[in-house]
Amino acid sequence: MLRAAQRREQAPIQESKRRKVKSSFLSKFWFHLVLIVLAVLFLAPLVYILLNSFKSADEIFQVPQSILPKEWTLENYAAAISKGFIDYFRNSVVITVGGVLLTVLLSSLAGYGFAKLPFRGANFVLLTIVATLTVPLVIFLVPMYLMENEVGLLDTNLGLLLPNVAVSLPFAILIMRASFIAIPKEIEESATMDGAGVLRRWWAVMLPMARNGMVLVVIMTSYAIWGEYTIAKALTMDPAAMPLSVGLTLLKGEVWQYGILAAVIVLAMLPPIIIFIIFQKHIVAGVAQGAVKG
């Protein structure tokens, strides 16, 4: 009955929609055309590097070039694995995995503190933390360099991991704080009645409920640290200590290894793109939510 009523209500709207469909057919065509052109422009660099990574050295420098490889070869990938790019990969993985774990842990502690255990001055501290988001990183670099030089952390994985965590934390704390605020207080209250201490409540009751926020923090922080360039460029001079994002740029003039470079770039871009494809909905919703609600 309810459905019938709805249908009756929608009927006139559908009428008018049908009329509009004809007039909008042309505009729809144009919309699609524009979107297809845009999609090609956005994807072209990625497809181009992918195709080039399967070309032999001769084919890469061939003029006029062919967009598709004439002979698909895996020689670049084989060379990439054997040519000492492993260091860059290892550094990137260590810094990213360690940095993400620390960021998730610290931001879910702090987010819970800000959301559920207000203390005097908490808002001021939160504002201070958020304000750091607008400061250009370059201002921090000189003191960071001097400090790390003092304690011998330059050119080490730890020396990159720690500042990356610090820089990732403000945004991560905002996300975690928002997810803890969204949890109704009754749930925690019942745990309190059961005699659970605050740390246990955080770990056993609240943290599992803030899962979505944690997933978002993990994803966003991994992207940020995996692709981080500025800190790594300033705090490493030894190529053996560099992550992919900086190490590979040292090779930009070395024409002879373009094919190999293409293969390594593809391998370096693949992990974040795969994660993106899997979690796209989550990421988009999270970014929008984090940005609007804060």
Next chain:
Amino acid sequence: MVITAVRPTLPDEPVRTRPDKVGKRRKFSSGVLFILPAFLFIFVFMLYPLVSSGYMSFTEYNFVYDDAPKFIGLDNYFAAFQDPLFTTALRNTFVYGVFFFVTVMASSLVIALLLFQKLRFNAFYRSAVFVPIVVPLSLAGLVFLWILQPNYGLLNHILGDVLNMPFLAQPWLSNADTAMASIIVLGAWASIGFVTILFLAGLQGISQDTLEAAEMDGAAGIKKVFHIILPSLRETYVLTGTWTIIHALKVFVEPMVMTDGGPGTSTLVVYQQVYLTAFTYFDMGYASAMGYILGLIILVLVVLNFFIGKIRADKDA
């Protein structure tokens, strides 16, 4: 990454005055303890450096030659505005900033409006626009470098051989104007997806009632966009505007990877000049001063953007 408006935390309930004072005090201290580890990180790597670098900006301190920073007042700041490299870098940063801002804001808004139509293949279009967000920027820079390479790059190949307009093909990064255009294109390519998400969120926030009421009044197509949709996005403009301003003036990776500031100094930007002064010449005091000038400019523009957005919104209300 994202600029967020922070609302003060309201406790879920008025704190109950419990008879046992011990319990209350414990609640107070546990909040602090939960925040402390994260705060220590932020303090050591951001707040302390912010202050330390502020102090250093008033000193002469060459990391290689000098034993300790020597206080020289505002000299670094005066020197910066006399320094042709710095003023060039400042001008280039503004040129980049203006073009980047206009390109990113306009394209993102248009793309968001197109994606909001929910046409067929929408999921594909969205993925294509969003995917550059996750690609490491420095590596994207390497790919762009390759695309723009004059002899065997993709762009000249397409212009010359595919579109048959060889007169358009040129050495993109060897000419001041096209080099600047190239880094703007890379920056826009990498940023548009993110700003589009913010605009889409704003569009989703417009109430269905508003849209339906507009349709009842006969507003459709372009008219609806200009009279109903665009004015409803006020808050979103502040958000996207702030994000884009910050990212425009913080440009660094694009010229570092693609042009090294060249040809000559035509794409040298402030961020890069600070970096080079600090880590190539080790002139830490002077670098800090230039960094602070950049930070202050960003701060002023962000605050300005915020208030302009607010004043407009108030006028409408």
